[in-house]
Amino acid sequence: MRLTPPRWTGTLAVKTAVFITVMCCALAALLGALVHVSVTNQTVGQARDQALSRLTDAARAYQAGDTLMPGAGIDPPGLPPALRELAADGERGTMVAEHRGRPTMWAAGPADDGRALAVAVDYSQQARTIDGLDRAIVWSAVPAIGTTLLLGFLAVTRVTRRLHATARVARRISAGDLDARVHDDRSRDTGGRDEVAAVAAALDSMAASLQGKLLSEQRFTADVAHELRTPLTGLHAAAELLPPGRPTELVRDRVAALRTLTEDLLEISRLDTGRERLELGTEELGALARRVVRATGGGTEVRVVRDARVETDRRRLERVLGNLVANAHRHGRPPVTLSVNGPVITVRDRGDGYPGYLVAHGPQRFRTEGGAKGHGLGLTIALGQTEVLGARLEFGNPPDGGAEARLTLPQRPPAQGARPDGSM
DSSP states (O other): OOOOOOGGGGSHHHHHHHHHHHHHHHHHHHHHHHHHHHHHHHHHHHHHHHHHHHHHHHHHHHHHTOOOOTTEEESOTTOOHHHHHHHHTTOOEEEEEEETTEEEEEEEEEOGGGOEEEEEEEOHHHHHHHHHHHHHHHHHHHHHHHHHHHHHHHHHHHHHHHHHHHHHHHHHHHTTOTTOOOOOGGGGOSSSOOHHHHHHHHHHHHHHHHHHHHHHHHHHHHHHHHHHHHHHHHHHHHHHTSOSSHHHHHHHHHHHHHHHHHHHHHHHHHHHHTOOOOOEEEEEHHHHHHHHHHHTTSOEEEEEEEOOEEEEEHHHHHHHHHHHHHHHHHHSOSOEEEEEETTEEEEEEOSSOOOHHHHHHOOOTTOOOTTOOSOSHHHHHHHHHHHHHTOEEEEEOOTTSSEEEEEEOOSSOOOTTOOTTSOO
16 A cells, blocks of 8 residues: 655655754764764873873882872772773773762772782763763754754745745646736846746746747737638629539538638637627526527437526527537537536537547647548637636546537626636
8 A cells, every 4th residue: 555645745845844954963963973072082081191190109109118199009999800900911001980989080000919009080070071061062952953944944935935936827827827927036137046036037938928929829810810801701792693503502612611710710819819708698508508409400409407597698608509519510420419407518429539639638729630620610619718608618538439528607607808717
């Protein structure tokens, strides 16, 4: 069984705080160990020199037959066995050991008959000095680590706050809000710009470039559609003057297709501007679905599971459903069913299903697959009008075959002129 760690463990602030804490603890431990070793060596060295000096004086007194000084003696009780053996072998040495419940520095050297001459020096003061130093190191390290952690966390929080702001703007741009910008103050300073500011500046530059290209594409689409409208009107009038016959029917059919394509392009350009206005009214979805089916020429079964009255723009909703039904007949196979279940309207056919790219990313204008005829504008217009309505349009392929478009109308109507992303 694989356990997933909590989300907070993956944040940069937490990782940085853990890293700072570990590094501060390691640094404090290293410095404390170095200070401890240095002071201990110095303290022990001084005590050892003092004990050896007393041992030298005691050896002179012993050789002269004088009385030994206090703390000195031959094989005194409490002398560590290891130090006694060292003295018996003719060597001098020192050792710290407990004697009568107190730390003592022993110094021992050889005496006659294999005995040891030893001197005991009180080591209590030195031991207290070392213990006090260790406590001071620990208690000074704790606030130092806490202060460093706090300052580091505040510094990292400032960086992560800017990163989160940049991420929010990136998500807004991906959702279609091309006016979103980071506007990081440090991004304007080209000399002292840090990495976060560089990312923010790059994101703002990318958004501006993308917005410019899309606006240029939208203007081009609108200009082409408007320029085509006038000659197509003349061509349509000329086609009406042709004598009856098969060639005339072909010409009129192609002119009608061009006029439909031009009107679709104009509608898409209007949707791209985001300035469409809703004309709200209360509509009964069952009756509206039947009107749409009649307008498309029939051949579609209407099922009203649960009727509903919603406040919506009737013309736009009919346009969406009409395009979905027409697409089902054109690219799917019968039977085509239009179902109403409260605010959810479903259009389904029994064809080969929607292409994978359409299910994953939505319809794309002028893209078709599998040799299908059309320009991919019908579903693009349906999706655009759905956004104006504040509704949600989803495409999928049911497990038992066919294609299904699900339109979910909002429970509350959006404000006049408002788009789903909140822009006007």
